[in-house]
Amino acid sequence: MDLHKRRLLIVDDDADEVFFVENAFKGVSTPVEIRHAESGEAALAQIKTFNPGLILLDLNMPGMNGHDVLRAIKQDDETCGLATVIFSSSEQRADIDACYRGNANAYVVKPRSSDGYRELAENITRFWFETARL
Template identity: 40%
Template sequence: MASLLRKLIVVDDDPVDVRFVMRAFSDAGSPIEITHVADAEVASDRLATEAFDYILLDINMPGTNGMDLLKRLRGRTRTAVTPVIMLSSSSNTSDVNSAYENGANAYAVKPSTLSGYRDFAEGFTRFWVDVAVSP
């Protein structure tokens, strides 16, 4: 596993899902520092001024949704190529296609168990941290 600490921002309004994500990455021993933001507008402001290595983004949130935030992020120089992984409860084909059309690097459906979240965190770390070359 890479020793360099990476920064991940999790944009999701569901506190239970966020706890699962944070616990799973911790259990996986990932070299990732996680910042949680529950609101897309707050996330947009943070991402305008702060650098993150990865963005984990939910679609369904009140106010500005994840898809709108994704479009905004892809239009900014600072976040145009930052890896964005959509993590949503939706497995709807139109959501999946829309996410990729708008610049998502990956799309995953939220697991239903903590062990599913652990598998996600381990897979995320193996690919995004250990294998992929970041911009």
């Protein structure tokens, strides 16, 4: 697999969430290079320079929210094929449906425990970086 495909961009304004995700990925079998964008605007800029294989995108951020970022990614010919996983605390059916209508590749509810974050990191690594072809 191309090394750039093992790059994960976390888009979340909550520093604690980013900390939990980054720590969880330290224990996975396949090394993953991780970068963080704390806003939608920063995410769109980093996509161009970092060239991630996967984006983990929070929905609820000030300014440009996750729906706006998803729309921008999927409407741009250069980034429309970029695997984008929504990473939200919302379990509302309306949020989930809206993200899939916006062409999100998956919707994941944020874990509530450190074990949940480790399991999430292992599952993302196993599927997105070891199984799926990006």
